[in-house]
Amino acid sequence: MNKLIYILFVLLFQISFGQDAFHNFGNAKIHDNGAIGFHVDVINDGTFDNNEGLAGFYNSDSNLTVSGSNRPIFKDMEIAVVDNLNLDVSVGVTNMIDYIDGLIITPRNDLNVNLDFLNNSIYFGENDNRHTDGYATVTGELDFKFPIGDDYRLRPLSVIPTNFTSERFQSAYFFEDPNSPSTFNESFNTDTFEPELSIISTQEYWDLNGTESTQAQLTWDSQSLIEILAQSLNDLRVVGFSINNQKWEDLGNIATTGNFETGTITSESFIPNEFEIITIGSVLKADGSVTIYDIITPNGDGNNDFLVIGGLEAFPDNELILYNRWGVEVYRKSSYDNSFNGISDGRATINQENILPVGTYYYVLKINGKNNMAGPFYINR
Incomplete structure (x- = not known):
């Protein structure tokens, strides 16, 4: 200097x-x-x-x-x-x-x-x-x-x-x-x-x-x-x-x-x-032809036990990804078939049975490889 x-x-x-x-x-x-x-x-x-x-x-x-x-x-x-x-x-x-x-x-x-x-x-x-x-x-x-x-x-x-x-x-x-x-x-x-x-x-x-x-x-x-x-x-x-x-x-x-x-x-x-x-x-708006029901109660009573996406059968090239509130992926499935019942597929450490706790989660639905829909849903038991 x-x-x-x-x-x-x-x-x-x-x-x-x-x-x-x-x-x-x-x-x-x-x-x-x-x-x-x-x-x-x-x-x-x-x-x-x-x-x-x-x-x-x-x-x-x-x-x-x-x-x-x-x-x-x-x-x-x-x-x-x-x-x-x-x-x-x-x-x-x-x-x-x-x-x-x-x-x-x-x-x-x-x-x-x-x-x-x-x-x-x-x-x-x-x-x-x-x-x-x-x-x-x-x-x-x-x-x-x-x-x-x-x-x-x-x-x-x-x-x-x-x-x-x-x-x-x-x-x-x-x-x-x-x-x-x-x-x-x-x-x-x-x-x-x-x-x-x-x-x-x-x-x-x-x-x-x-x-x-x-x-x-x-x-x-x-x-x-x-x-x-x-x-x-x-x-x-x-x-x-x-x-x-x-x-x-x-x-x-x-x-x-x-x-x-x-x-x-x-x-x-x-x-x-x-x-x-x-x-x-x-602020998220649904696609119109596809409807996501944003609360599930997987307690085995036959009501709202699964995360249901109505109209998805018209879009077989899809992928559903679920995250917890901290952004950790807890579930992923290609060609989603309305089968998610609140159990992680092992992508997050929850408990020995991988049962997800009550709370708010987030979905990303990809159709034809694009992020077509995203939003929150709630798990209650």
């Missing part, structure tokens, strides 16, 4: 360079065209928010941590920490972040600690191994794509504000079932939703916070199991768990891109703070 290092220490003897940390007790500043590289932890208990140069975090052997009582704000940042940069206090950036190596990790159980993108700042270099694992915020007047993920999975969310008024939005991505979230004090029942909805994803969700109206663009990949949710991308919806109504509501689909393996979906405008979390769901 050919840049000169210019650091103004207003209170020189209140800056401590310990063996394990750079500890700021007073006033510190990186001047214009200056740069400093941190190879140890940073503790900021003073003023370190009027920086004009580059702050780099570098360590090829272990992690680094930024902590302290005050938020440092940098103009430019470089992150090259092989075992990740942990934030115990918020860090702001006003111009640019370069994700070179490792994750920036914020605590998911503390919404007061974020990576803050200020003044329409930007970033580059993000991928599955380089992003923000936890919460980030943006304050600015432009559309913004959050470089967020969960562990080594980049899953961006974009906000497209209705009114460009320098609103602050906050978001994090969770690769987990919303029915059993890890850091929320409540669960978000994916069986409780508006009548026009059919399936809510149990694979993932995002937390998006903000008081102003915005559209949200969500992403998916192969682990999102979109093929379970919909027979067509047009049937997908952004859905949110309403704080007031305590159920999943349809937030719309004004555009989709991609295919079942990877793509994006954009919602209609909504106010994020009216919803606990958001994810991807669907």
Whole structure:
């Protein structure tokens, strides 16, 4: 690095360079065209928010941590920490972040600690191994794509504000079932939703916070199991768990891109703070010539003991695939003959008899090799 290092220490003897940390007790500043590289932890208990140069975090052997009582704000940042940069206090950036190596990790159980993108700042270099694992915020007047993920999975969310008024939005991505979230004090029942909805994803969700109206663009990949949710991308919806109504509501689909393996979906405008979390769901319509009866009670009484698909005899080239709520395949049969009675064919570990427990499951029906129908059904005993 050919840049000169210019650091103004207003209170020189209140800056401590310990063996394990750079500890700021007073006033510190990186001047214009200056740069400093941190190879140890940073503790900021003073003023370190009027920086004009580059702050780099570098360590090829272990992690680094930024902590302290005050938020440092940098103009430019470089992150090259092989075992990740942990934030115990918020860090702001006003111009640019370069994700070179490792994750920036914020605590998911503390919404007061974020990576803050200020003044329409930007970033580059993000991928599955380089992003923000936890919460980030943006304050600015432009559309913004959050470089967020969960562990080594980049899953961006974009906000497209209705009114460009320098609103602050906050978001994090969770690769987990919303029915059993890890850091929320409540669960978000994916069986409780508006009548026009059919399936809510149990694979993932995002937390998006903000008081102003915005559209949200969500992403998916192969682990999102979109093929379970919909027979067509047009049937997908952004859905949110309403704080007031305590159920999943349809937030719309004004555009989709991609295919079942990877793509994006954009919602209609909504106010994020009216919803606990958001994810991807669907509204599914049957083919018309084929009818699936979506509840079975396999108790041997002769009523609803089998999953019946009416009219399927006209389509002998078919395949039925069944999944549990976690996306695990529990049954598959070509040329389905209405014979499924709630017993797995050994594709999932249930119990010694492979009897599937009571609950919601999902079907994908392929006709002539295409995903013609998909939806939920319920097993009751």
